[in-house]
Structure formats: C-alpha cells, structure tokens
Amino acid sequence: MARKSGSHSEITGPRIRTEARRLFARHGFAAVSMRQIAAAVGLQAGALYLYTPDKESLLFDLLKGHMDELLAAWAEVPAAASPPEQLEAFVRFHIRFNLERAEAVFLSYMELRNLGPDNFAAIEALRRAYENELESILRAGQAEGCFALPDTKLATLAIIAMLTGVNTWFREGGRFSRAAVEQIYWDMVRKAVAA
Numbered sequence: 001m002a003r004k005s006g007s008h009s010e011i012t013g014p015r016i017r018t019e020a021r022r023l024f025a026r027h028g029f030a031a032v033s034m035r036q037i038a039a040a041v042g043l044q045a046g047a048l049y050l051y052t053p054d055k056e057s058l059l060f061d062l063l064k065g066h067m068d069e070l071l072a073a074w075a076e077v078p079a080a081a082s083p084p085e086q087l088e089a090f091v092r093f094h095i096r097f098n099l100e101r102a103e104a105v106f107l108s109y110m111e112l113r114n115l116g117p118d119n120f121a122a123i124e125a126l127r128r129a130y131e132n133e134l135e136s137i138l139r140a141g142q143a144e145g146c147f148a149l150p151d152t153k154l155a156t157l158a159i160i161a162m163l164t165g166v167n168t169w170f171r172e173g174g175r176f177s178r179a180a181v182e183q184i185y186w187d188m189v190r191k192a193v194a195a
Helices: 009-027 034-041 045-050 055-075 083-099 102-110 117-143 152-164 178-193
Strands: none
Touching: 009 034, 009 055, 009 102, 034 045, 055 083, 055 102, 055 117, 083 102, 083 117, 083 152, 083 178, 117 152, 152 178
C-alpha cells in the first residue's frame, strides 16, 4: 500500500520532515530507522519512499531547508547604515532565528558528518555563504577603523560559534529572557571587535 488513506503529500511531506528532525535530534541520525520515522507519522515504512529516496536524502533536505530559510530570513533584514549597526543586527538576528529552531541547529552541527561528499559540499557552501555575510560586515568595519581584528575569517567563525552556543544552554523561563540574552551577547561581540 503506497499511501495511507486520506493522506495528502502537502501534509504528509512536512510531517515526515518534522518527525525526522525530532527523532534525529533526540536519538541521532544513525540510531533512527526509516521504520521509526514512518511509525511516528503513522505510515507504513515503504510509504516513506514516496517522499524521499533514502534516509541521507531526508537529512540533506532538512539541513538544506534550514540553511535556505536562514539565508532568506537574513536577506529580509533591513541593511543598517554602519558596520557596528550591521553587526548588531546580525548578532540579534542569529540568536532570534536559531532559538526558534533548536533541533534544526543541532542537526546542522552534529549530523553534517552523515552526509556523503556531494551533499556535504552543498551544505558547506550554504554555510560559507552565511559566514561570508558576517565576514563582509567585519571587513567593512575593519576598513572603516570601527573594528580591530587579527583575522576576519577567524573572528567570523568565533562569533558564529559563540552565538550558536546559546542554543545549548538557553531555556525559556530561565535566568535570562531572550531580549536580555541578545543584549548581553551583543555587548560581548561589540567589545570583542572594538577598535
């Protein structure tokens, strides 16, 4: 039986991705079977292959979807006038965007190694495109004398790692609100790059 009675591809496809993301984040890519994903969605295991050719393709689609969404959302952020304002916008954007997508961020960092060479290269290219957005801000600030950095690429990677780390410890209702976290992290980044 190919499709469960009453299923619709526009509903079932997103449900498969949601459940796969949840299961991969909770148990790890290698530990999750296609049968487990199918059961979580309420399908027979064979029906999953109507939506994805294999488990790696499903992981790739999740990682690519996350990166595409991230880049598109950043492109919508209005350009700021100065490099410090652009950097503040980037810091706040990165924290806001990623706190809403903790499972997707976790997969992007922990399960990238499970992709074959071509899929890995495609995701790495998207990650580099995002990193390049931050690095261009840092270069502009350095050129204008606003920022003092020994190496803009190293600073880019350090800032992104620091900002993404919020996902590992932040809990809603904890010591700090989201707004407070944004402000604290912006203050730390600002001081780290200050000329």
